Amino acid sequence: MIPRNLAVTVAVLCSLTLGMSLYLWQIRTREATNSRALVPQHVAAPASGTTEKVKVLLAHDETDDLRPESISIPSGSNRQQRAEEILRQLLNVYQQKDAPHPLTAAAEIRNVYLVDPNTAVIDVNSAFVDGQTSGILAEELTLISIVQSLAANVPNVTRVKLLVDGKERETLAGHVDLSGVYDVGEISQLANQLSPQ
Amino acid sequence: MIDPAHGGAESGAVLGPDNLEKDVTLALARRLRQDLISRGLQVMLVREGDTLLTSDQRASSANAARPALYVCLHATSQGGGMRIYTAMLPSAGTSRGLFASWQTAQAASLPASRSLQQQITTAIQKTRFPVRSLVAPLRPLNNLTMPAVAVEIAPATGQASQLATADYQQMVSAVLANAIAGTRGKLEASQ
Numbered sequence: 140m141i142p143r144n145l146a147v148t149v150a151v152l153c154s155l156t157l158g159m160s161l162y163l164w165q166i167r168t169r170e171a172t173n174s175r176a177l178v179p180q181h182v183a184a185p186a187s188g189t190t191e192k193v194k195v196l197l198a199h200d201e202t203d204d205l206r207p208e209s210i211s212i213p214s215g216s217n218r219q220q221r222a223e224e225i226l227r228q229l230l231n232v233y234q235q236k237d238a239p240h241p242l243t244a245a246a247e248i249r250n251v252y253l254v255d256p257n258t259a260v261i262d263v264n265s266a267f268v269d270g271q272t273s274g275i276l277a278e279e280l281t282l283i284s285i286v287q288s289l290a291a292n293v294p295n296v297t298r299v300k301l302l303v304d305g306k307e308r309e310t311l312a313g314h315v316d317l318s319g320v321y322d323v324g325e326i327s328q329l330a331n332q333l334s335p336q
Numbered sequence: 337m338i339d340p341a342h343g344g345a346e347s348g349a350v351l352g353p354d355n356l357e358k359d360v361t362l363a364l365a366r367r368l369r370q371d372l373i374s375r376g377l378q379v380m381l382v383r384e385g386d387t388l389l390t391s392d393q394r395a396s397s398a399n400a401a402r403p404a405l406y407v408c409l410h411a412t413s414q415g416g417g418m419r420i421y422t423a424m425l426p427s428a429g430t431s432r433g434l435f436a437s438w439q440t441a442q443a444a445s446l447p448a449s450r451s452l453q454q455q456i457t458t459a460i461q462k463t464r465f466p467v468r469s470l471v472a473p474l475r476p477l478n479n480l481t482m483p484a485v486a487v488e489i490a491p492a493t494g495q496a497s498q499l500a501t502a503d504y505q506q507m508v509s510a511v512l513a514n515a516i517a518g519t520r521g522k523l524e525a526s527q
Contacts, residue, residue, distance in 0.1 A: 200415075273348060273350070273412070274349055274413070276415060276470070277412065279473075282473075313342065315473055321426075329424065
């Protein structure tokens with residue numbers, strides 16, 4: 140025969156466990172809903188807002204070179220927003236049908252952080268690198284296009300680091316080294332060797 | 337020393353359904369070894385089979401062997417012909433005394449690498465095979481203490497399947513072997 144006080148204690152403990160489990164489940168559900176709402180969404184340039192033209196360096200696979208071209212970005216944004224807009228619009232060009240240097244539609248620029256204050260850290264998603272054509276020159280064209288387009292339009296960016304999903308990665312797609320921080324001046328020299336001949 | 341890039345689980349570029357970069361580079365490396373030996377040069381391969389090696393392992397094994405020239409072979413479906421690369425060294429990393437920074441170990445040999453790159457490119461141009469001389473941020477070139485170049489082979493026809501054919505590999509190998517053998521005087525002097 141189980142003593143009455145022991146049975147009551149077990150019953151109270153069981154109901155407490157059940158109650159706490161329900162409470163924990165409720166908190167986790169609420170947290171998940173909140174974090175989904177906090178994921179930054181890409182905002183398209185307002186159709187009626189003012190825009191400005193900026194010069195970017197576009198990669199061309201057909202001729203294995205880089206050529207300056209103009210794209211439009213929303214004007215009046217701060218330095219960081221400007222950096223993100225330039226790279227997202229550049230990526231948009233590469234995601235069009237018949238793009239000169241195709242990148243997958245799932246590729247995204249997650250964030251651009253301006254730190255230290257001359258260093259830009261570009262965080263791309265994993266689809267960006269998974270969809271990148273593997274090859275020394277193909278990867279080099281992507282790297283130079285991104286770094287040069289950013290540095291040419293955001294003042295005082297002299298060093299650039301690339302991250303994938305917020306983490307360091309050894310190479311872009313098996314070849315070009317992503318482990319270090321790139322000096323814009325050195326990337327500029329690479330761009331010169333790949334300008335149209 | 338010839339380094340067929342990639343290997344094992346790291347297959348490199350997918351050049352076709354049954355055509356992986358790691359297999360093309362290994363097949364080409366074996367042909368190039370034969371062609372260089374027949375021209376009187378001693379040759380070693382960094383990998384003889386389908387082995388996974390890190391960039392650091394490749395650099396360590398090359399630095400320990402102290403070859404006169406390190407040639408890393410890559411293959412791609414993009415573009416046409418051959419591209420000869422030398423290292424773009426990162427700005428960080430300063431050598432102190434006898435100890436060379438791992439990230440910029442190539443610094444002392446870079447002038448020799450560039451000179452050999454130019455000589456090899458010029459020799460290939462004479463055969464009318466399309467070739468370009470470029471610089472790239474590519475490991476393990478940064479970490480090597482001897483003259484080093486990377487060679488990226490692309491198909492001449494625009495069809496990636498050509499990279500796996502014996503005829504094309506033989507032609508590329510012969511062109512490259514002639515160009516490398518032509519630098520023999522410089523290689524012997526640097527040794």
